[in-house]
Amino acid sequence: MxxxxxxxxxxxxxxxxxxxxxxxxxxxxxxxxxxxxxxxxxxxxxxxxxxxxxxxxxxxxxxxxxxxxxxxxxxxxxxxxxxxxxxxxxxxxxxxxxxxxxxxxxxxxxxxxxxxxxxxxxxxGEDAKSEVPDFLVNLNELANTGKLDPVIGRSKEIRRVQEILCRRTKNNPVIVGPPGVGKTAIVEGLAGLIVANQVPEAIQGRTIYALNMGILMSNTKYRGEFEEKIVGLINFLKSKGHETILFIDEIHLLIGAGKADGAMDAANLLKPALARGELHCIGATTFDEYKKYIESDSALERRFHKVKVDAPTCEDSIQILMGLKEKFEIHHGVEITDDAIVAAVYYSDQYISDRNLPDKAIDVLDEAAAGLKLSADSMPPEMQEHESLMKSKKVMLGSNPDNTALREEIKELEEEFMNMKITWDKNTMELRPRIQTQKTLEKAMNEGNFNEAGMLKNATIPKIEAEIASLNVSWKVSKKHIAEVIQRSTGVPVEKIMKSNQENIIELEKYLRSRIYGQNEALRQISDTLIAAHAGLVNTSRPIGSFLLLGPSGVGKTETAKAVTSFLFNSEKHMFRIDLSEYSEPHSVAKLIGAPPGYVGYERGGILTEAVRRNPYTVLLFDEIEKAHINFSDILLQILDDGRLTDTQGREVSFKNTIIFMTSNLKNYETYLKPELIGRIDAVLHYKPLGEDTVGMLIEKELEQLNKNLADREIKIALDDSIRNKIRASGYDERYGARPLKNSFSRSVIMPLSKYIVTHADIKGSYLLLNDEAGTVKLRKTD
CATH class of the missing domain: 1.10.1780.10 (Clp, N-terminal domain)
Incomplete structure (x- = not known):
């Protein structure tokens, strides 16, 4: 053939x-x-x-x-x-x-x-190709061989570019938009239309060449070498007449490129050719770079006509990913479900706020498919962990060969590992031929062997998929795989991502009451506010919730913020705490959004803005708000009102996925906080001093935590009434709340227990009762 x-x-x-x-x-x-x-x-x-x-x-x-x-x-x-x-x-x-x-x-x-x-x-043919400079990439050829991804949902923008290219003057479009919205894809889509002869007559038969700035700049260390390359580029394009279109991605890189010792940069070298209409050019850049580099050079700007490109909607992004689905399936050798595509768009839109659709959704889907394929090529993480544990136990046995219990444990681990390996081998046995067949299909399509590609796609692959289905094992990218990628990126647990917000948040009040005692009314208001936010009945551009917690020390204000964080993220690591007593001076407040230009640390960004930029899903705790400088109120006003903050480098940081807690010990908080700030807070909550009935619940909580810590030693602790009364008597103080109680519990229970454990080697599996006899804490081992 x-x-x-x-x-x-x-x-x-x-x-x-x-x-x-x-x-x-x-x-x-x-x-x-x-x-x-x-x-x-x-x-x-x-x-x-x-x-x-x-x-x-x-x-x-x-x-x-x-x-x-x-x-x-x-x-x-x-x-x-x-x-x-x-x-x-x-x-x-x-x-x-x-x-x-x-x-x-x-x-x-x-x-x-x-x-x-x-x-x-x-x-x-090859002879004609040889004259094309190595820093130009023929997009028409890539489109002709099917090496470019399909372009979906950008027909209006492609049409706009065509209209500008067909103009008599100022016929050089520059595509401007945020990173990741598909600016380069628009030009690739135009190349595909030219190859398919579906463009106006004025641009039929034209070839789009993409400029590779890296190769253009290479080997130009001596003066004149860069200019020589640019002149060669212009001469090549001029020799083709009006048959070529030059595409410059990141066109702002032309400004200053190759400029040294008085030499002209690339932009100034290209200006005369653009002015005389000797070359057609399409540029692409971001809004910030366009404003900084292109608009500042009016002579260059007037040669181009701006085409604005915005991020697509979630619905449009789903259509884009549907179009790319086959490409990813062929590349990774796994099947991608429609549910996974919808989840990739909506989960990435909800949880990844510092990037744009469809780029972030494509990345999530690509990573999920790669992860599923990897589990067929190599052992899954749980098997690797199991094998690692088994090896570490064998090392321990080497130092203590008489430990029969450890030997039995290793034997059980080996049996479990072998069962896991047999199951994994069986599950992956049928998938590997599919992956290999998909690679052959990808190669056939790239080389233009469409007969072979059609046979593989319509006959061979369906047969393999039927065999995989008979194993009752799913090798399909599902919503769960997408959620796992989001978890690795944001830290939000898979269960929280996949569970609907309404199902999840409705359990919040019950959870908070299990951790904070005596503040039921405040906890109910927090829960109701967050439920309303998750139901979408409030302004979605503002933070999810903002609360001012007032009350004496030790009543559960900080613990409330920790509990909300733990409920939402299964960890308290997603809480970012700022002690505002450190920001009582005006210059210290500036550290939150970054040092001003020209000052040391300007490039590092702000403490607050960087924390939220890196981790958009965060619980913010502003402790002792009355001690902050008045300038902090202005920052907080912007966060609570607009849900955003701009740092000193001009980057806008979204706070719409944060929950904000502010604490204070003051009763007359109105004299310290601006009225407009108080008006923007969702709820001002007064925490009551702890009553004596609450103290008993706190003792039980401390005892429960102690028993959890001793569970691996199989030791159980109980307290009789005498020791409980002693803790209550020395640990309850209305002024300081629960904090003295912790100290009293430590003195009365933990310290005596520590001495007992150290001096008794045979207490594993024991039930220990603590009581107070004649003012001295005694421990008694019971059956």
Missing amino acids: HNFDNIIRGALDLSHAEALKRKNPELTETHLLYGMIMNPQSTASKYLKGEIKVLEGLLDKLPRDPSVTMEKLRPNYKFQEWMTLASSESIKAGRDKITEADFLKFYKNFFPSIKINIPQDQAS
Whole structure:
């Protein structure tokens, strides 16, 4: 089977289509030349377009058969002869593909009436490619070979770019938008439309070359070398006339590129060619870079026309990922469910706030598919951990060979590991052929072997999938895999991500009451406020909730913030605490958003803004708010009102996914806080001093925690009433709340217990009762 380049492959498709349209039973040399001329990418279309009427006349004279089909269509003798000559020329030239140049060398053998001579150096193929500078990438060629991803949902922007390219003046579009919204994809989509001949006549047959700035800048250490490369680029584009479009991604990099010792930068070298219309250019950059570099150079800016691109909606992003689904399935060799695509979009939109759709959703989906494939190529993490534990136990046994209990434990671990390995081997046995077949499919599509690709896709892969389904093992990317990727990125547990917000948050009040005692009314208000926020009934641009907790020391204000964090994230690590007594001076408040320009530490960003930027899902605790400088109120006002804060580097940080707690011991808080600040707080909560009934509950809580700590030693502790009364008597103080109680519990229980454990080696599995006899704490071992 012959291997053709993209130009000939396209010409063959056109010649087949023309033969079927005319109901010709034979595929002739006339059909082939007609297809070459009708392909806008070919050299034949440039030199022989005037012969199209002659060829149509020849085609009209060919016999017709109304019953002809693609299967019945057969090449005639001259078609096969031309094919053989071209194939021999390709082999003689040492090429692995038959190119248009190989066919055009012999076209006069079959069409002697055509008097036009085509210069051989203008023929397509490897010879023509050699003149393209190595810092240019032919996007048309990538689109023709299927190496570019499909572009979905950007038809309006692509249309806008086409309109600007068709203008008489100022016909150089620059695509401006946030990172990751698909600016480069718009140009790739345009290249695909040009290859498919679905563009206006003014830009038909044009080739889009992407400029690789890294290669352009390489090997230009001496003055004049960079300018020489730029001049070579301009001359190459000028030599092509109006057949090329130059695409410069990150176009702001042109400003200052190559400038040294008085030399001109790339932008100034390109300006004259842009001004005279000698080259067509498409640029792409972000809003910030456009403002900083392009707008500041008015002479450069006036050469371009701005095309704004915004991030797509979640619905549009789902359509984009649906279009990319097959590409990811072929690459990773696993199946991707529609639920996974929807989850990738909505989870990334909810939990990853510092990036844009569709880029962040694509990354999440790609990583989830890669992770699933990795679990087939290598042992899953749980098996690796099991194996590591087994090895560490064997090391311990080596130092203590008489430990029979440890030997039995190792034996159980080995049996468990072998069972896990057998199951894993069985599950992955059928998937590995699918992965290998998908790799073959990807290679076939890249090389243009569409017959082989179709056979693999429609016959081989479905058969393998049926065998996998019979194993009752799912090798599909699901919502859970997406949630696991989000967990690794944000720290939010999988269970919390997959469980609906309404299901999750409704249990908050019950959980808070299990950790904080005596403050039921305050806990109810916190829970109700957060439920309303999760139901979407409040302003979604503001923080999820903001609370001012007032009351004496030790009543549970800080513990409330910790409990909310623990409930939402299964860990208190997501709470960011700021002691505002450290920010009583105006210059110290500035540290929260970053040092001003010119000061030491400017590039580090702010303490508060950087914390939220890195971890958008955070509980913020501002402790002792009355001790902060008045300037802190202005920062807090902006956070509570708009849900955002701009640091000294101009970066906007979103606080819409944060929960904010502020604490104070003051009763007359209105005299210290601005009225407009108080008005923006969701709830001002007064924590009551702890009553004596609450003290008993706190003692039980401390005892429960102590027993948890001793569980691995199989020791159980109990307290009789005498020791409880002693703790209550010495530990309860209305002024200081629960803090003295912890100290009293430590003195009365933990310290005596510590001495007992150290002096008694045989207490494993014991039940210890503590009581107070004659003012002295005694421990008694019971059965």
